[in-house]
Amino acid sequence: MKKNGTEIHTSSTSSPATPFARKSQDRVGELYSSTAIRQAVVLGATGGTGKAIVMELLKRGTVVTAFGRSMGKLKQLSAELGHPSHLHLYEGNVFETADVYQAAQGLDVIFHCASVPYHEMESRLLPMGISVLSAAERLGIRVVAVDGIYPYSSSRNREPVDETYPKQPITRKGKVKLQFEQLLFHPRWSSMQGMIVRLPDYYGPTANDASYLGSTLKSIAAGQPSFFIGNMHVPREYVYLPDAAVMIVELACREEAYGQNWHIPSAGPIAGKELIRIAQQAAGITRPVIPMGKITLSLIGAFQPVLKEVVEMLYLTRQPLILSGAKYEHHIGPILATPYEKGMTHTIHCLQNAEKETLMKNEQ
Numbered sequence: 001m002k003k004n005g006t007e008i009h010t011s012s013t014s015s016p017a018t019p020f021a022r023k024s025q026d027r028v029g030e031l032y033s034s035t036a037i038r039q040a041v042v043l044g045a046t047g048g049t050g051k052a053i054v055m056e057l058l059k060r061g062t063v064v065t066a067f068g069r070s071m072g073k074l075k076q077l078s079a080e081l082g083h084p085s086h087l088h089l090y091e092g093n094v095f096e097t098a099d100v101y102q103a104a105q106g107l108d109v110i111f112h113c114a115s116v117p118y119h120e121m122e123s124r125l126l127p128m129g130i131s132v133l134s135a136a137e138r139l140g141i142r143v144v145a146v147d148g149i150y151p152y153s154s155s156r157n158r159e160p161v162d163e164t165y166p167k168q169p170i171t172r173k174g175k176v177k178l179q180f181e182q183l184l185f186h187p188r189w190s191s192m193q194g195m196i197v198r199l200p201d202y203y204g205p206t207a208n209d210a211s212y213l214g215s216t217l218k219s220i221a222a223g224q225p226s227f228f229i230g231n232m233h234v235p236r237e238y239v240y241l242p243d244a245a246v247m248i249v250e251l252a253c254r255e256e257a258y259g260q261n262w263h264i265p266s267a268g269p270i271a272g273k274e275l276i277r278i279a280q281q282a283a284g285i286t287r288p289v290i291p292m293g294k295i296t297l298s299l300i301g302a303f304q305p306v307l308k309e310v311v312e313m314l315y316l317t318r319q320p321l322i323l324s325g326a327k328y329e330h331h332i333g334p335i336l337a338t339p340y341e342k343g344m345t346h347t348i349h350c351l352q353n354a355e356k357e358t359l360m361k362n363e364q
Contacts, residue, residue, distance in 0.1 A: 136194070216289070
C-alpha cells in the first residue's frame with residue numbers, strides 16, 4: 001500500500017511469531033535474551049550487515065521493517081526470505097529525517113546499517129547520521145549503529161584491543177568515523193539512546209562488494225580469477241556475519257548496553273592465503289588470486305574512485321587490529337565464533353547457489 005507517498009509492502013501469510021527466549025538448535029549453549037525486541041527498523045536492510053540482522057530478528061519473531069532506497073531490492077530480499085508475514089518493506093531516503101521518522105514510528109529500535117561509498121564518506125557520513133539520530137530523538141527510541149574499526153590506529157603489539165583502546169585515527173575516513181561516534185554520544189540527544197557495535201572486516205552469505213572480501217569470494221565461487229586487497233601473508237580477522245548478527249541483536253535487547261561502544265570479534269586472525277585456500281577448496285576449483293597493494297589500487301583507482309580510497313586504509317592490512325571480545329563475554333555471554341572452514345564453505349556454497357538461480361531466471 002502507499003503511506004504518505006512511500007510504498008510499504010507486507011506479505012499476507014501467517015501472523016507474526018511471538019518473541020520468546022529460546023536455545024539455538026545449532027549453537028550449543030547459546031541462549032537468547034529473555035528481553036525481546038517487539039518491532040524494529042533496519043536501515044540499509046539490503047546490504048551485507050543489514051540483511052544478516054533482518055534475518056536474525058525475524059528468527060526471534062521480531063516484526064521488522066526493512067528500510068532501503070530501492071523497492072526492487074527490498075522485494076527481492078523478501079522473496080529470498082520466503083515473504084515472512086512479519087517483514088515490512090519501506091522505500092525511503094536515509095538522508096531525509098522525515099523518511100526515517102515515518103518508518104520508525106511505534107517501533108523499539110533503529111538498526112543503523114546504512115553506509116555511503118568510500119569516496120563519499122567525508123561529505124555524507126555525518127549528514128546521514130544527523131538524519132537518523134534526529135528521527136530517533138523525535139521518537140525517543142534506541143539506535144544501534146553498526147560501524148567498523150577505522151577510528152583506531154594500528155595495534156601497538158598486535159594483542160587484541162578492547163573498547164578502551166585510544167581512538168587516534170590517522171586517515172580521513174577514520175577521523176570522520178570518530179566524529180560520527182562523538183555525534184551519537186553527544187549530550188544534545190536527550191530522548192534517544194544509542195550504542196555503536198564495531199566489526200572488523202566480514203564475510204558470509206549476505207556480504208556484498210562493500211566488504212574487502214565480497215568481490216573476491218564471488219569470483220572464487222564462480223570459478224573466476226580474483227583480487228585480494230592487502231598482504232595475503234599477514235593474519236587479519238574476518239567476522240562471520242550470521243555470528244555478528246546474533247551478538248548485535250543480543251546487545252540491542254539489553255538496556256544496560258546503550259551509551260557504549262561494543263566490539264564484535266571474529267574466530268581469530270587468519271592469513272589471506274589460508275582463507276583463499278579454504279574458499280577455493282569449497283568452490284571445487286582453483287583460479288589465480290592476485291593481491292592488490294598500494295600501487296595496483298592507485299592505478300585502478302584512477303577509473304574506480306572507491307578503490308582509490310582503499311589505499312589510505314591499507315595500514316590495517318599491514319598491521320592489523322584485532323578486537324577483544326572480553327567485554328561482551330563478561331556482560332553478555334560467550335562469543336559466537338564459527339570456524340573459518342565451516343563459515344567459508346557455507347558462504348561459497350550459498351554464492352554458488354545464488355549464481356545458479358540467477359542463471360536459471362535469465363534463461364526463462
